[in-house]
Amino acid sequence: MLVSAAEMLKKAKAGKYAVGQFNINNLEWTKAILQTAQEMNSPVILGVSEGAGKYMCGYNTIVGMVNGMIETLGITVPVALHLDHGSYEGAKKCIEAGFSSIMFDGSHYPIEENIAKTKELIELAAAKGMSLEAEVGAIGGEEDGVVGSGEVADPNECKMIADLGVSMLAAGIGNIHGKYPANWAGLNFEVLGKISELTGDMPLVLHGGTGIPAEMIQKAISLGVSKINVNTECQLAFAAATREYIEAGKDLQGKGFDPRKLLAPGVEAIKATVKEKIELFGSANKA
Numbered sequence: 001m002l003v004s005a006a007e008m009l010k011k012a013k014a015g016k017y018a019v020g021q022f023n024i025n026n027l028e029w030t031k032a033i034l035q036t037a038q039e040m041n042s043p044v045i046l047g048v049s050e051g052a053g054k055y056m057c058g059y060n061t062i063v064g065m066v067n068g069m070i071e072t073l074g075i076t077v078p079v080a081l082h083l084d085h086g087s088y089e090g091a092k093k094c095i096e097a098g099f100s101s102i103m104f105d106g107s108h109y110p111i112e113e114n115i116a117k118t119k120e121l122i123e124l125a126a127a128k129g130m131s132l133e134a135e136v137g138a139i140g141g142e143e144d145g146v147v148g149s150g151e152v153a154d155p156n157e158c159k160m161i162a163d164l165g166v167s168m169l170a171a172g173i174g175n176i177h178g179k180y181p182a183n184w185a186g187l188n189f190e191v192l193g194k195i196s197e198l199t200g201d202m203p204l205v206l207h208g209g210t211g212i213p214a215e216m217i218q219k220a221i222s223l224g225v226s227k228i229n230v231n232t233e234c235q236l237a238f239a240a241a242t243r244e245y246i247e248a249g250k251d252l253q254g255k256g257f258d259p260r261k262l263l264a265p266g267v268e269a270i271k272a273t274v275k276e277k278i279e280l281f282g283s284a285n286k287a
Ligand SMILES: [Zn+2]
Pocket: 085, 139, 143, 177, 207, 208, 229
């Protein structure tokens, strides 16, 4: 059964570890992430961007697939199904469709409008026992077509949004979606520390987890980050393993063209990536 992300993140914040949000793209992705979380006895958040939602034939299809897998695979660790960077309309659709968590990304609205819309969605989500993530300060890089400027969030605005009763808060602290450029300045720990101080128990979310050095991740967790989003890294691992299989000509040997064989190395690569992240984030055996 799907659960809200609120409880698992409260525990993570108190226990000084982070729960991974791994974005899904299809059945193979979802299965690989669920099986690895179960194997590691770790809570897990499945992230769905609006673009991936369309690709997978809509939110109802995804809810059906994930619930079916949880039952058939015997998944007992806490699993949240979460809309990633939701629009106001997309968030409403996921509340209806049976997701257990949503992110409303109102970071591109003026703060007053971000607050008004966040408030309304908190009420709708709370009525269904769902968690809600809000964002202050756009995350740099590309968010499904929305290009952020990589700004650093204003800690006072973070406090305003946190006080609305959100379950977790994403704040831009110099992090970027996708691959990090060679001249990246790193995370702004001074601002993260201030946000943490002002927002108290609020679990903080770090987007753009791909390629942030391990010691920066650990420092971020020590300063109150309890949820870390990983997307690109699984895609890169999947693509590299699939490339290797095809370049070795394995799809031309025997029944190597069978999708169950052709996609297997990519699936194993996703599993290895998720395992490595769960270990780094410290959420193994916290289910
Ligand atoms: Zn993000």
